[in-house]
Amino acid sequence: MFKKLMATVGIGGAKVDTILLTHSLIPGGLLEAEIHIDAGDVEQHINGLDLALCTQMKVETDDDAQWQTHILQRWRVCEERTLSAGEQLIVPLSEPIHAETPVTELPLAHHQTRVWLTTGLDISLALDASDTDSLKVAPNPAMIACMQAMDTLGYDLFKADVEHGYLRGQQFQSQSGCYQELEYRPNQRSWLGVKEVELSFIAEEEYTHALVEIDRAFRGDGYHTLTLPQDVSAEAVQQQLQALLS
Template identity: 55%
Template sequence: MFKKLLASVGIGAAKVDTILHTEHLLPGQTFQAEIVITGGNVDQDLSGLDLALMTRAKTETDDGERFVSHVIQQWRLSDQITLKAEEVIRLPFTGKLHNETPVTELPVTNNQCEVWLATGLNIDMALDASDRDPLYIYPNDAMKSCMAAMENAGYFMAKADVEKGHLKGGNFSSHSGIYQEIEFRPRSVSLFGVKEVELSFIPEAGQTHVLIELDRSFRGDSYASLTIPHTPEGLNHVPYQLEQLLR
């Protein structure tokens, strides 16, 4: 299986490499990795080792909008390691991506979505942008069905980003502290029609929730939500559901 050197971090005399079997993943997917710790010229005590799943999220400040690094989830790999000079320690690791991991692989030019894994002694090191290497996160079948339905309904994907905050629909809510917005615009604009549609996905085991924000001319924003079961019937019903909501 193809393996990629995902992150290489120097910690004092020691070096820590994270090797992932594949960097192409879906939200909520299980992955395997190997953490390779190589000692330097002297013995060294490491106080702990963490692996963090990161994204870049837009947030509002007094000075306007800016992007900040956000920890989606974090795993403690080891509490304390005594590393002898030139010793090599290999730590096998199996993790599961958060269900709300943003999708990065989207057919849109203005794509501001990034996801990466970072390895470090503490969360401050994990936030260091120089230590990051990207993950490639793909939409699940429910998301792809929504995107295809929007395209068939006369909309094109214009922008995608990640924002700080939480979402809440009729029967679901987000938990990661961030949410992704995928913006669609109509190919032809009518005077009183929809100007913009933003989709946000909250995947779960067996289903994906969708929060839909519609911006209509002279009518402002409105919200709707739907839940798509991960079944052939559920996926096939998506075009009809979206068509009703976009009227």
């Protein structure tokens, strides 16, 4: 009885640990992991095991902006079962992550993009039965081509964050409820030229869509869309972007 009581307050109870087998991903890429469950000192009934792919998004209000956790994707990886005292269970996972997962691996010292996995055991009265693991998400080839083109055109990546909302273009519409913005600024300022360029991407299996927001001095914002094959060259993207920015 004493051990059961201690388990309900997180002492000697079930523990969960997610071991990432895929250390670097791209949006839509395959995530492989193992979820290790240790029953602890007493028999415990688990109502289920859930894994969630999360990011931090900025939500604008009339007064200010707030950061909120946003669940991009959720998996039920283990159903209801009873674990014997001392039992260890390993649950494999092999699933593609959401195609709109924000990119974390960027040539930027400090940016506001975070992506992580949260693993939780649904155990009645358990207080300490969760695990959190950061994910490294790299840009896909089309995104890399865009970023290289912007660099060649003389624009520096200044900021990256994730915002609440949806993107819509002629050939695409986002679904996740948030989108990432990469904010570029020209490395040579002009009073009459482009002040800022914001890029947002929606990845699909064969194409990546880009929403390009251009802020020009005295002319306000202009919006354009590009649909790029995954094997597009940086030179081809540079020509398209140069036409929009000129």
